[in-house]
Each structure stands twice: as structure tokens, then as C-alpha cells.
Amino acid sequence: MKVLVAVKRVIDYNVRVRVKPDASGVDLNAVKMSMNPFDEIALEEAVRMKEAGTAKEVVVVSCGVSQCQETLRTALAIGADRAILIETDVELQPLAVAKLLKAVVDREAPELIILGKQAIDDDCNQTGQMLASLADLPQATFASKIEIDNGEACVTREIDGGMETLKLVLPAVITTDLRLNQPRYASLPNIMKAKKKPLDVLTPGDLDVDISPRLKTLAVTEPAGRKAGVIVPDVATLIEKLKNEARVI
Numbered sequence: 001m002k003v004l005v006a007v008k009r010v011i012d013y014n015v016r017v018r019v020k021p022d023a024s025g026v027d028l029n030a031v032k033m034s035m036n037p038f039d040e041i042a043l044e045e046a047v048r049m050k051e052a053g054t055a056k057e058v059v060v061v062s063c064g065v066s067q068c069q070e071t072l073r074t075a076l077a078i079g080a081d082r083a084i085l086i087e088t089d090v091e092l093q094p095l096a097v098a099k100l101l102k103a104v105v106d107r108e109a110p111e112l113i114i115l116g117k118q119a120i121d122d123d124c125n126q127t128g129q130m131l132a133s134l135a136d137l138p139q140a141t142f143a144s145k146i147e148i149d150n151g152e153a154c155v156t157r158e159i160d161g162g163m164e165t166l167k168l169v170l171p172a173v174i175t176t177d178l179r180l181n182q183p184r185y186a187s188l189p190n191i192m193k194a195k196k197k198p199l200d201v202l203t204p205g206d207l208d209v210d211i212s213p214r215l216k217t218l219a220v221t222e223p224a225g226r227k228a229g230v231i232v233p234d235v236a237t238l239i240e241k242l243k244n245e246a247r248v249i
């Protein structure tokens with residue numbers, strides 16, 4: 001089985017995000033960038049499948065600026081066999097990424113495609129679903145358990161108020177939730193070995209995909225600051241305030 005994993009380069013989750021003074025977006029200048037955490041989980045799952053003998057090859061793909069190569073090298077150090085960068089400086093929205101991934105799926109014909117459930121920069125939660133639709137493949141989103149057997153994937157999904165189990169015929173698209181696994185770190189020897197693994201660079205033009213943005217960002221603003229709290233002298237005052245001043249949400 002060939003597994004394709006989509007990895008996005010995003011602002012590291014520890015960074016305190018700054019909005020640009022002209023409200024045109026988020027300031028990416030001199031900011032630490034990392035692999036989207038849900039994509040680390042997707043990659044970990046694919047690498048475990050390879051270690052278990054369920055998968056033969058793990059291919060990672062990223063779409064974006066040339067620096068995404070760093071993210072792909074990390075993925076290769078974690079255990080992917082091969083990487084593909086679809087390089088562009090154009091701002092990519094989920095539909096454009098889904099179209100690019102669809103073109104890669106057509107070329108590579110993977111049996112399984114794993115994405116994160118969402119990217120922590122745009123929080124869109126759209127790309128996996130759009131890809132499944134464009135490629136006309138079954139999909140299971142928010143996976144917390146995946147079992148592959150006999151050309152089928154049995155996926156436990158996290159849904160409001162419980163779990164749902166779906167059986168999908170492969171090829172299929174799966175997106176990962178937080179509880180699927182605990183991703184590993186790349187070891188130093190593997191980081192060195194990853195430098196020699198193949199990384200192909202393509203452009204959206206090579207794949208004949210139109211990536212022009214369909215949405216226009218009007219303004220990006222900081223959330224309103226929270227008002228300072230009040231220290232109450234005793235429990236009776238607290239209860240009185242809760243009864244009379246608490247807002248009904």
C-alpha cells in the first residue's frame with residue numbers, strides 16, 4: 001500500500017501570533033515555522049503502517065513556498081520515503097490545495113491519503129473533505145483509530161457526543177484527530193539520512209492546476225482584550241454576584 005500524507009508548514013504552535021499593523025494578515029517575519037501538528041499525527045500514522053508492514057511506501061507532499069522543503073525534510077527524517085513540493089509564492093486557500101493534491105493523487109495513485117483535520121493557521125478544516133470530493137473517494141474525518149485490512153479501512157471518528165466507526169473501501173481519504181497517536185521526534189541520525197532521500201519540486205503549472213484565490217481577506221484583527229477580573233471578599237458576595245450579575249450565555 002502506498003500512503004500519501006499532506007503536510008503544511010505553519011507558524012509554530014508556541015509562537016504568539018502578531019497581526020500586521022495594516023490588518024492585512026499575520027506577521028510571518030522572523031517567526032518560527034513548523035509542521036502543522038495534525039499533519040505530524042498523519043505522518044506518524046503512515047510511518048507506523050510502514051513499520052507494521054501494512055504500507056510499502058510513504059510519500060509526503062506540501063504546497064507552498066520554497067521553505068516548505070524544510071518541513072518535508074523533517075517528514076523524511078521522521079520516516080517518509082519520498083517528498084513532493086508543489087512550489088508557489090501565491091497564497092493558497094483550501095480549494096487550491098485540494099486541487100493540487102487531487103493532481104498528485106492522479107499521478108501517484110496512493111491507496112490511502114492522510115491529512116490533518118485542520119491547519120492551525122487558517123483553522124479551515126476543509127482541504128481533506130474537498131480533496132475527497134474532487135477525487136471522488138470515500139472519506140473519514142477526525143480519525144482517532146485506523147485499522148487497515150483486506151483493502152478496507154476501519155476508522156473510528158470523534159463526533160459530538162461520542163464515537164462513530166466507518167468502514168471505507170480503499171483508496172480513501174482520512175483526516176486525523178488529536179487522539180490518533182503521539183507523534184515521535186526525528187532522531188539526529190535520521191535527520192542526516194533524510195538529506196539523501198528524494199524530494200521532487202513541481203509547480204502548479206506542471207500539474208495544470210489553477211490556484212488563483214477565490215476568497216479575499218478584508219481584515220485580520222486581534223481578539224478584543226479581556227477586562228480585568230474582580231476579587232470578591234467572600235463566598236456570599238460571589239454567590240450574590242453570580243445570581244445577579246452573571247450574563248446568561
Ligand code: AMP
Nearest residue numbers: 006007063115116118119124125126127
Ligand atoms: P485546512 O483545510 O486548511 O484546515 O487543512 C487541513 C489539512 O489539509 C492540513 O492538516 C494538511 O494536511 C492539508 N493541507 C492544507 N494546506 C496544505 C498545504 N499548503 N500543503 C500541504 N497540505 C496542506
